[in-house]
Amino acid sequence: MPRLDVDIDYLSEQLRGLLKIPSPTGFTDSITHAVVDELVRLGVEPEVTRRGAIRAKLKGRAKDPSRALIAHLDTLGAQVKLLKPNGRLEIVPIGNWSARFAEGARVTIFTEQGAYRGSILPLKASGHTFADEVDDQPTGWQYVEVRVDALVRDVADLQRLGFHVGDVVAIDTQSEFLENGFIVSRHLDDKAGVAILLTTLKAIVESGKKPPVDTWFVLSIAEEVGVGAAAVLPHDVAAMVTIDNGTTAPGQASDEFGVTIAMADQTGPFDYHLTHELIRLAREYDIRHQRDVFRYYRSDSASAIEAGADVRTALATFGVDASHGYERIHMHALRSLAELMTAWATSEVEIKRDAKPLGSIEGFPHQPTAPAEPDIEPSETLPARE
Template sequence: MKRFNVEDVIEVLKQLVNIPSPSGNTDKVITAVENWLEPLGVEMQRNRKGGLIVTLPGKNNTEHRMLTAHVDTLGAMVKEIKSDGRLSLTMIGGFRWNAVEGEYCKIETSEGKEFTGTILIHQSSVHVYKNAGEVKRDEKNIEVRIDANVKNAEEVRELGIEVGDFVSFDPRFQVTDHGFIKSRHLDDKASVAILLNTIKLLIEEQRQLPYTTHFLISNNEEIGYGGNSNIPPETVEYLAVDMGAIGDGQTTTEYCVSICAKDSSGPYNLEFRKKLVQIAKDQQLNYAVDIYPFYGSDASAAIRSGHDIIHGLIGPGIDASHSHERTHRDSLENTSKLIYHYLLSTMK
């Protein structure tokens, strides 16, 4: 892995997070991934759900591997155009309304027009609403203030905005002098950036993998079914690359690669987990084994859909998941190196 440079991962990540892609509206970001991969000459195709499958041939074509990371993100959809020209929302994915209050956003109409706005509590002015700080943050009170001269629902509709239009959140991507990456949607675009950079490294190094390996850039993970299909029957090992959860009782940090032992779907394959831990030890990587209590992945979705596979889950440690997320370049590097050396390892 002589050519690895974590700055390459960060640059891809920056490009990805700045392309809005809430679940259900991911064509633009998938197209961007295709355009990024095209010069590498890799085999790729979209599935009917709109995800992208990249295949690298290996020495063994009877036993396959599959890795997945999801490019879809949290977001919202216009639920109602209110009489005062504001928009009420319905969530896409699992987050809390207080995590997006005050956030800048973008509304994309079905005709492709875009308008900016701000997500606010209706009772936002403390000079008018005495109980502004006590009002419940929910879909009844959270709304979008559109950056357009609109005073009623009719004027909003004249812009082309309708119920069902997608709303995305401003990522506010930053890299600090101390190596922290702050942005929305590090879950899971950080992992997508890692996989894309790994594919590029393997091609540049002219590495032939021991097994034919598929990389699924899934686009419906945040709503539960991104990686549950298009798994070739030859697939033995299925590794989801997704964020490692940080908080009280967790051992994962922003500097390590997190290896999941169990999430809300149950335990991940023990022997697969032990193998990943051993690779991390052999390569002297900073890693942590953890349990994510309120979590599901593309790998658990694949198991639930009936696929006979060995499943695992790893990813960079990300603080404040589904809120104002942050990770560190060290975590991206440790995760990249674990994936790279896993891909070169044998199953036995």
């Protein structure tokens, strides 16, 4: 089955809506409700775990070996560490991100009594007071604080308004969708991945054709703190593709255009056969792509393997410039990745032996080990000896 047409307007609409819902790790109930509603609207019946992770099965022509596509609903954020004597809030990060990108951010602080607005500022924020000391102070979470937009001058005022240690701080996305296709926003990791997953599902459902095997659409809620797929992946899944961001930066092969297929991250190589299946499909359907290796990166795939799942995993990404900072992507990458995911989800299973978790060696695949055949004779490329 060829790759399916994907609805770019729907993809953009879903991403815009997802970016409006605060969802730092540990505060994902609202986005779980929203995505469940959309899955039901698309015609699938989702299951929700105790903590709010989601999985929905699209029945295939056969049950096994089932597949899964996964993205994560949670984002970076912060949490109140201390109510400060000056009426401000000391915070610590949720997830791994630098305070360098927190300075100046507008935020929402969620207390038991309601939500408040505020800003993350360096301790020395007034140029008219501190002059060059504003630039000289170090970068780090101990050097920033939240200024609450309410009448608070001390700890008693904060307590009166209902602030407590542990309150969740959501960082504004400051999203811009530009006419040239660029999208600038915080939390594109991984709300763009969720939008791609929903767009892939929509394309398959509307095609009216069943995938060859049962295919799960999975949304995790704690990827940014390392949990990810560990608690939500069905046991019968044989192959899982994670949809997440690629790190477009100097020294990386990732790109804001096309699909970036990860060959490895800090936890090691991804499954050889599944990864090369994605590469083959990208070539076959003329989907622009490149390969990359990520040194300081882990995803839902790692959490599944570390939890003991015997599942083939791959990571297909949309290139993000300044990941975990002021992020930027291009719609070309989102469309390309959605197209590749429709091609994979509707392609025939290559390793049929994967239908059983254990078996004999019969049908187990081989990796290429034979010497490569040269395209040209050495005499055509090397100068003749004198």
